[in-house]
Amino acid sequence: MSPSRKNNIVSPTTYFVDHTTMALGNMVTGFYDGNVPVPLIYPPQYNAIVMAEDMPYENVKVDYFDNQLVSSDNTLKLNIAPSTEIILENDQTFTQNPSNRYLIVIYGPTTRSIPAQTVPYKIIVMC
Template sequence: MYTNQYFFCPYPMNQDAYLSFNSSWRNITQKFASFSGTVTMIEDFYTGQNDSSMGCYKFMSLENVDMGIANFIISPETYFVNHAVIELGDKVTGFYDANAPIPLIYPPQYRAIVMSKNTESENVTVDYFNSELISSDGNLKLNIAPSTEVILTNDQIFNRYPGNRNLIVVYGSTTFSIPAQTTPYKIIVLC
């Protein structure tokens, strides 16, 4: 009885506009997500590979009063902002790929892309910034000054315009405008 039912739209549908909407929606979706908390555990993570990788991967557990617990897998590719050494009791923020599949376990477990030690004088965000240096969620606009350090993850100078890229941005205060504007101390380009 219900086997041959199809969705019917009584209004003409412009397929080009629909595809344009879908592609623009995908462009503004945030790729990175974060979790902030206090480090409660750091230990070696066994990857199941040969003995040469033993000790190269870490398992870090963060606890947050509001959101509970989250675990991060730290690999040799994980970037630590300011090359900070993280210890038990430090307040940190872990950034991960929001589009990556995660195991359905509690507490959640993420592969860390960037880790940052939280300080009162610096803010850190990881996001895609467009050609006008506005973040993918439209909440932050970067104003580059001559004093802004623009580098790669290996600390080499990046001598191109950093727009239309995934960036790690280290900055201080922001304006109260929409989007908030800031002049970053440092921009690390994720190539």
Template structure:
């Protein structure tokens, strides 16, 4: 007779903590986003270490149609326009859809990018190919002379942004397929 026992490990132990130190390279990555109202922000203790105390936050979002999601905010999470987020703000959190996730409710993901929602701008995070078309083929970027091209540390990016993971801040789009836009700002995830 076989004993069908499975060993279980704590998801956030120190050896698995590399999940929050995600490295972005020139490879295609699948991003997903969740929009909602921030209902709670609290400290998150990823490791029991005094040096990391207060450096990680747990941000709960509520969406009427899709329920609740928790985002783990790390020091590496990029906040678009470096805006402060408070309870009651409408935001969109982007995460790596291919990364492993713990099976709990509400779902909990390490946030890569957080953007405060606005009626005057759109934000998307995606892999853009050599022709600056998003991985789903729905958005094409046309770089204008006024488009700011920067890194996450606000330093200029002086190369062609194709074949990279990008944060794109843009306004109106055409009604073509794919929709086209001249972004206000492109932030390159290196």
């Protein structure tokens, strides 16, 4: 999934990180499936799968993470700590291994390695 700062089309199935209510003027990032066709209009309009309000000192990544918890674009590796909250989209606790799934990851600082490594604050397992 790719982030977009274009026109994001929100549907009833769009997931809002932290169930935030968006308001006019909020700075947001929309994540969409880059493999889905987009109408050739200007400005481009993308069907948002996930929307996140831009917060200082907090990053959001939506991607498929493999069995080593490395993102599909090889830019982020997750190091899960006991303090990492792992939940489903409906806020239920997720007790299984989150690897080999699409995840919404909320995190702060990262290393400068390739891939960058982080201890996420929260992982939301997408259904």
